[in-house]
Amino acid sequence: MLPQTRASLHTLGCKLNYAETSSMAHGFTERGFSVVPFGDESDLVVLNTCSVTETAEKECRQIIRRIRRRSPETKIVVTGCYAQLRPEEIASIEGVSLVLGTNEKFEIFEYLQNLSSDAAPRIAVSEVSGIDAFHGTSAAASDERTRAFLKIQDGCDYSCSFCTIPKARGASRSAEINDVIARARQLCHEGFHEIILSGVNVGDFGHRTGSSLLELLLAIEGEDEITARIRISSIEPNLLSDEIIALVASSEKFCSHFHIPMQSGSASILRLMQRRYHTELYRSRVERIKNVMPHAGIGADVIVGFPGETNDEFLDTVGFIESLPISFLHVFTYSERPGTRASQMSGSVPVHIRRDRNRTLRLLGEKKKRAFHTSQLGREAIALLEPSREGYTENYVRVRVDDVPHGSELVRVRLGECRGDLVMAEPLEVLAQRREELLPIL
Ligand code: SF4
Structure with missing residues (x-):
């Protein structure tokens, strides 16, 4: 493809994917492409996909179909974990021109050079065992x-x-x-x-x-x-x-913030998941952190509805989380991923029960977050603000700071009042502005 081509990029999934997409975007700009926001008219779209859940894959397929409907001439390149695992499935979706695997995504510009306009979709995916x-x-x-x-x-x-x-x-x-x-x-x-x-x-x-x-x-x-x-x-x-x-x-x-995947608070489910720790070890890590950093934010990922998870085992997870000073929960509903051992296990949990368990843990997560936020009121922190004037403190409290000059980025604040998911904070000192000048104390 020629420089001057308009390219847009879109990410599904984890922070690593975001980092890699941005790096590709940088490569496009360096080569003279015009990188436009995803959703704007473009000649080329690169989708960096995820395969962690069924939902992520479904979203990818929907996005491809939407692009195809709106703009049939746009070339669609799909890469990322979903592309690596099921390239043929993706290539069979109308409109896809190129499928690149995990390794090939870093050579995207070489593949683009040879992208012809009306050829069948090309798949370039090598074995990850060789990477x-x-x-x-x-x-x-x-x-x-x-x-x-x-x-x-x-x-x-x-x-x-x-x-x-x-x-x-x-x-x-x-x-x-x-x-x-x-x-x-x-x-x-x-x-x-x-x-x-x-x-x-x-x-x-x-x-x-x-x-x-x-x-x-x-x-x-x-x-x-x-x-x-x-x-x-x-x-x-x-x-x-x-x-x-x-x-x-x-x-x-x-x-002073840790994100420690938990996945389950039930000893038997952790064994089935083949995780490399027991609940006691998990507890010891959280307690150790809190002993030396009482105000640390601690996040956890949890999966509900893993095959064989009984109600009692789910309640073990609920009780385990309740007993720990966790500040944030990311709750995932288990979905069968082809090729995994878990997808072959017996004891599939009905989907409506998975959803109920998800809801229960989400509510618990909100309670935990609220308790953590409340414990932080009156404390000073350094908030890194986005242009919306919202941002995070060191220990991952999401704050909003209304009374700061436009462009303030790093601000010493005092945490004031909980408002929904946010804590409203009072600015004490602007430490850095977006354009790098320091402002005097407010
Ligand atoms: S630690 Fe387990 S859950 Fe995390 S990436 Fe590795 S295999 Fe997957």
Whole structure:
């Protein structure tokens, strides 16, 4: 395809996908393409897809059909986890020109050069078992340029029975520490005030090369030119060591916020899921964090309706969450993913019960969030604001700050009052503006 072509890109799924899409968008701009917002008229659309749930795949198919209906001439390129796992299924949807696998997405421009206008859809998907290269990317979150997602790791060597990610993204591999430091420094020079260390299994960083996440975090801590605050996107409980918790607690740089996938609070379901920890270990991690950082925000992912999950086992999960100082819950309804061990298990939970359980946990999650927000009222925090004047504190409280000058980005605030999902905050000092000038104390 020729430069001057209008290209738009759209992401489904995780933060890693967002980072990779933004990196592709950057590549398009560098090559003279005009990158337009997704939804605007364009000659080419790139969809970076997800396969974690059935819903994500369905959404992808709907989007392709919508583009085709509105604009039959637009070339559609589909990549990401869904493309890697079921390329033929995607290629059979009318309008798709090119399907690129996990590895091929980083060579998209070579494939585009050979894209002819009326040929049958082309599939370029290689086996993930052969992938050992790490493709680093970093990108601003959505189009706000507020937070940067820095990819430090990809793939996963675990074998959780419900998960397709190892099949879609391949084995665990990581960036070099020096490269992460250099990229983080550059992001700070570009003006980012928060960097989110992202990956599929971030805690596994460096596993293959004899390095470790702790080593990386210590290197970041010691690097003066990394001035942005650093958030760890998510970490498996069995990889969250006392040393990492202690470093985050003692550091001015790392955010007092952890996202620790739980998936279930039932010992028997965790075993069926082939997770690598017991509920006691999970509890010990949360308690350890709270002992040294009483105000830390702690998020958890939970799956409801896993095959064989009885009502009692579900209630074990409810009781487990209730007993822990968790601040945020991400609740997923189990869906059968082809090719996984879980999809072959007996004891399928009826869909209406899965939905009921989801609703119960969502309500519990709201209660937990409200309790956490309430515990934060009156405290001071540093909020990183988006143009909407909403944003996050270090410990991941979503705040709104009304009385700040337009363009204020990093603001010291006092948390005032809960309003729905948000906490209304009073500005105390603008630390940085979007255009980098510092403003005097308000
Ligand atoms: S840790 Fe388990 S759930 Fe997470 S990506 Fe790896 S296999 Fe999937």
